[in-house]
Amino acid sequence: MKKPIFRRAGIASACAIAIGITAFAGSPVSAATGDDTGEREFVVLFAEGTSAAAAQAAVQAAGGTIVSQNTDVGVATVSTTDAGFAAAAADQSVIEGTAQNRVIADVPDTHKATGEAVKEDAAEADLKADANVKASAGAGAGANAKGKGSAPTADPLAPLQWDMKAIGATADGSYKYEKGKGIVVGILDTGVDGSHPDIAPNFDAARSRNFTHDIPFDANGDEIDGPCEEDPDGSCDDPANVDEDGHGTHVASTIASPLNGIGIAGVAPEATIVNLRAGQDSGYFFLQPSIDALTYAGKIGVDVVNMSYYVDPWLFNCANHPADSPEDQQEQRTIVTAMQRALDYARHRGVTLVSAAGNGASDYTKVISDSSSPDFADVPGEIAYTRDLLDPASCTSMPSEGRGVISVSSTGPSSRKAYYSDYGNGYIDVAAPGGDVYDTPAGTRDYSAGILAAYPKVVAEAEGAIDADGNVVVPWALKSCDASGATCAYYQYLQGTSMASPHAAGVAALIVGKYGVRDFLRGGDYLPAEITQARLEQSAVDTACPVPAAFTYTRTLPSGAVVTATHTCEGSKGSNGFYGKGIVNALKAIGR
Known part of the structure; x- marks a missing residue:
């Protein structure tokens, strides 16, 4: 979840680590005024x-x-x-x-030029437990890979997808029995690159929508989304098949990249992807776009939505915290109520709601501090401040703590809870692979322990991941081509609960595909969200707390510094704060 929960898009608190909604709110249906x-x-x-x-x-x-x-x-x-x-x-x-x-200053025409996307430095991301930490290809993985046949049983980069093996979503696993054909999954994120070769076959452009408005600069003059280069008229309204951040595309790919002889395959490789863009290029996620995306999902028959973010500007919306002004308290109460209405609207119409738990390495069921809110400029000079002693009974992170929302924690290759993942007995519903580059015997960084998924070419170019000839020049990205070599695509490693949530969303899509009934009104299949969630939880693999329950993570950063942190798991093998009801499993979910 910045944050795409957690990168601005990623998660910050919930997603990749910064993004809060914002990426995991406030914002603009139209360009905010000066x-x-x-x-x-x-x-x-x-x-x-x-x-x-x-x-x-x-x-x-x-x-x-x-x-x-x-x-x-x-x-x-x-x-x-x-x-x-x-x-x-x-x-x-x-x-x-x-x-x-939050007020946004008017943008001079002279600033409406092509901008560059900038990713957080990998070392800095390590220190922040960012969900967007890049992972390298690992031993034996080349920077460029080609498919070996026109009718593959597994896509070329499948050997690098430890995450799919961990949940039984493989060519000799769930793909043999259920691929999610006809099931519609909505991606509430920074957008989806509908032209990516490993997304395009399953992308529904007709039903995709962009509910956001690009915000070039904030009231302080600091860049937010950057210049509006997609629209010649300078309207700052991106098409509904664009992702200038990369977070949403990665999420969509994990859910439903097809089995097509190139790159990877997702959990539900025949599911339909609908882009319900609610996040800014920068990873901020505001209230109105989130509400509009959810209600739209309920109207058009979306079966599952993935929300790897939190609604800005408050990571935790507190009803009556004394550090907040009465106006801010009232604002936070409004955000919770409005979002819950939208969540209820969608869920009552059959939309299963899946959300990243957050990347703050915190127990959401205990008294907590928040030093990141508000995270968007209101007036020049506004800054976030620390709110201590937040009471979990009156402080809510949305959407992950919304009623009816499936909150997903993150695991690494060894199945341990990821070091950055938020947790809490009663908060976490299920766990799923999200990557943990320090999940190694020595606690040193291994990028192949991240999650590999689609990477928009335009973002790869802007981030310097590929050269002028289209060759990969960084260790955390890969290029894969089909058997003819005529069609190629790019992939990147990321980690975060933003990456865990789509695995659970993909399994939910398989459940609807397996057990749903024909929806003659809206097309496709239908399964009540309550039943989908119950099956997802019942089929998850029970995973006990570590012994001792107070687990200490040790990480050796690239600088040589050693960082330790202890998280305590509470609960039973069948339901606890690290794994909820267990680690999702595609094979078990469809009765295999």
């Missing part, structure tokens, strides 16, 4: 059952104008120049709460 005009945007939550007319009247009475409205869950984005809007809105009986969208 500070100098005095204009502000708010996400407004209405009482359930409020009519569109009553909502409009209440907003107008409070001094605002509705920019866009999601009537399915009673939420609207509102623009106002009235400094007292929030207070006035609180006096309206049909308005339950407001959350201010």
Whole structure:
């Protein structure tokens, strides 16, 4: 989850490690307005059952104008120049709460040029337990690999997919019995590269949507998404088949890369991928796009969604923490309520909700600290501050702690809980491979212990992973071509709970494919989310806490520094804080 939970996209707290939602919220349905005009945007939550007319009247009475409205869950984005809007809105009986969208400065035309994506330095990522730590190909893996036949039983890079072997998703495992054909998986992330050769065969462009608006710079003038190069008109609205971060593409690939003689195969290699983009290029995930993506998923018959992020700007939304102002407390309550409505809307329509647990190496069931919130500029000079003694009873990370959401922790090649993965008895539902580059006998870094999946060529170029001739020049990326050599694609190693969650989402897709019934209304198959989750948990492989339960991780960083941390696992073999109900298993899930 930055954060794509955890890289900005990844996870930060939940995803790859930074990204919080943001990547694991606030944001823009339209480009946020400039500070100098005095204009502000708010996400407004209405009482359930409020009519569109009553909502409009209440907003107008409070001094605002509705920019866009999601009537399915009673939420609207509102623009106002009235400094007292929030207070006035609180006096309206049909308005339950407001959350201010962080203000973004206007972007001069001179900045609308091609930008470059920049990845965090690998050493720095190690120190932060980033979900986007790169992994090398490992012994025996070449930087370029070719397929060996037109009808492969396994794709060329399958030998490097220890993660698929760990859950029985292989050519001689679950692929023989169930591939998820016709099951629709929505990717709520930074986007999906629909042109990637190992995604395109399963990509549904017609139903894909981009619910975000690129934000070039924040109110402090710092780059967020960078210049808007995709759209000649400078609208900052990327097409729905674009991923300029790479996080969403990696996630989608793990779920449903096809068996096609190139690269890798996903857990459900015949499932349909729908891009429901809710994250910025930078990995921030804001409230309104997340809500809109979830309700859209419920309407079009999506079977499973993967959410490897947390909603910005608060990693933990606290109802009444004394360090927060009354306004911020109210905002956080609004975020939780609005997101829960959207989650409920989708789940009640058959959408199984899967989320990364986070990469903060923390027990979510214990008193905790948060030094990363708010993580998006509101006014020039705003910075995050430390909130100590957060009570888990009144502080909620969304969506991973939402009702009805399957929270997934991360494991390494040895099946131990990954050193960065968040945990907690009662918080974690299941575990899945997410990579742990320090899961080695000596605790030294082995990049092949990461998760290998698709890498957008445009991002690889921007990050310097390939040269002008298209050859890989870094140890954490690979190139794979089909048997003819005419079609090639790129792959990268990442680690994080952002990478664990899609394994669970893929297994959920297999469950719907195996046990679902024909959906004559929306097409495809249908299985109630409650049944899908129950089967996912029941079929997971029980994994006991380590002995002793207080497990100490030892990592030797590239600098030579040795880092240790102790995490305590609570619970029984069948249900505990490290693995939940167990490690997901594709074969067992489909009754094999």
